[in-house]
Amino acid sequence: MSEDSHLSLRERTRRAVQAELVDVAQRLFVEQGYEATTVDSITEAAGLSKRSFFRYFASKEDLVMGKYDLMGEQLQAGLTARPADEPVWTALRRMFDDVIAYTADTSNSARMDEMERIVSASPALNAAYLQRLDQMQSDLATIVRDREEQAGRPRAATDPSPEAIVGAAFACMAAARRTAIRFDDQSLPDLVDRAMSDLWTFDR
Amino acid sequence: MSEDSHLSLRERTRRAVQAELVDVAQRLFVEQGYEATTVDSITEAAGLSKRSFFRYFASKEDLVMGKYDLMGEQLQAGLTARPADEPVWTALRRMFDDVIAYTADTSNSARMDEMERIVSASPALNAAYLQRLDQMQSDLATIVRDREEQAGRPRAATDPSPEAIVGAAFACMAAARRTAIRFDDQSLPDLVDRAMSDLWTFDR
DNA sequence: CGCGCAAGTGGCACTTGGTGTCAACTTTGG
DNA sequence: CCAAAGTTGACACCAAGTGCCACTTGCGCG
Known part of the structure; x- marks a missing residue:
């Protein structure tokens, strides 16, 4: 490797x-x-x-959380690599591809699943995990802000939308992941696609 | 009181x-x-x-987090109280009204602000806070699922959309809150409105 | 090659969050 | 008024970390 x-x-x-x-x-x-x-x-x-x-x-927690830090960097790289003229929502969806592929890889998936079960079984670890997710979203939101400016749609510093759209994408991913764990016949990429496209079909 | x-x-x-x-x-x-x-x-x-x-x-953390548990219950009650035929996104927006009003109340706001600063200054507390938010979203998602069924749009158990839409609403709320903290001339309700309506204007 | 320094290591004492136990005390219901 | 149930403080105890110090080991350099 x-x-x-x-x-x-x-x-x-x-x-x-x-x-x-x-x-x-x-x-x-x-x-x-x-x-x-x-x-x-x-x-x-x-x-x-x-x-x-x-x-x-640094801590017992850190031993488990190390992997997720790498995932954060991978996501940032993934989003930055998307073409500037691509719609934001699509870019966010594609950003997840790498990490989905990684978890699907049979050589890692067993160990990953194990870790995931350990994390969700421990409140302390779960909290730490959520904290990492939060940090990732914050980092990605600034990238989205840059993208929007690059695409000729500059966002004021007081505009909460970039953080909101990134958070929405993560919410879809999280919902898909939870569902994939509960029903192991459902494929994660399909569930992510479903969550991220169905979101727009809700009444307002 | x-x-x-x-x-x-x-x-x-x-x-x-x-x-x-x-x-x-x-x-x-x-x-x-x-x-x-x-x-x-x-x-x-x-x-x-x-x-x-x-x-x-139960713990030192618990002393700080107690208030947020009440908030969770308030949100659940708020969403349940919305009319069944109201669009989901609107109901979620209105659900936030009570908690926004509570934080705006001058008799609480000083103490609340203080607590909020304490929470965001401590990684441990922040993680605990995120965990509560996560739990709230999970609870609210089942309420949304029920609403959808009531409204004649039953969702399969494998449909991640209810969790996704609730997560999206929370993402807007969180983005608005962060912005309101950074720019104290911005009103929280306005920012929430903005985040929750602008979300649908992003390209796909 | 060997020398000296920086990095890594183990051991130990110490702090802090949190729990188990128990005897003394207080509230409450009959 | 009395007994059961709840509340309390004191003390011992456990696990996660940290500070400190003496010791070893890899590494660059003359």
Whole structure:
């Protein structure tokens, strides 16, 4: 996958340890749940001190949330890559393609599903997840603002619309994701399409 | 305001203590910030033991979030009260009227603003707040589903649209709120109107 | 090659949020 | 007035983090 042979030994071992910590922790979380798994038990299973654990992850939560930070960057890149003259709603829909494809990839999907179940089972993790989503939306809203200006429709700083449309897109995505989890015969891309197009059919 | 003379002495003193704890804590939070204020310092200032504090609030977070739970119930009541034949988007907009009016009330607004600043200054509180919002949306989505069925437009259980439209409305509200905080010459109701009507003017 | 520095590590004490327990006390209902 | 039920403080305890310090290890440099 990603080439890291050019990194120093220090950096490589650091990443390896980090990855293994995630691995070990995830296994324990699945076995006994997130809250019930202490940092001590993780460090014991991984063979390093608690003190060092907190040098790899700012918090126990952070160990789980790391992946979602990457997703945020991926979304930003995805939206920025869309052509400037594309309608905003379409661009937002296409922005989700990469992350949907990633979760559909059979090599990641099992692990991802596991993590997702862990997150939704723990209120603390869920809250942290929502916080990341909120941050992503805020970042994406400024990109939308730029796009609108580029397209000759400048938005005043006091215009809440860019944040609103991004939030609406995320609401569709979230609704689709929840439905995909509850009914596993439904395909996520179809549900996203459905949510994002049906939104405009509601009476006003 | 609310009559509580019919409650037992126990219940009345309980509420009084609870209210004073919120009061004392809020003062300390403003002075030194949320994280920097320990539960010990709150209990010391209020004159009761730490153990008792946790009999009044499940957590330090809970002390702050209590108000928002009430807001959730208010929103549910507000939406349920809207006529069944009213367009969904309009009903969602009107649902917000009560809570907007409450925050605009000069007797509450100062304290509310203070709390809001405390919440947005603390990542932990912010995450907890987002979690409540998420829960509210989930509850409201089922109400929307019922409304749609009542109006002769039954939605399949696999249709993500009700959650999506509620999420979109909340996104508008959130965008408006953020804008109202950043530019205090803008009125919240106007911003909500703007966000909720401009949403449909985006290209697709 | 080897030297010195920066980075990484473990151990330990400490703080803070939160829980379990229990004995003493207060409210309430009969 | 009395017994049951609820409330309280004190104390011990647990888990997540942090600060500190001595020690080791990878890395650049002469």
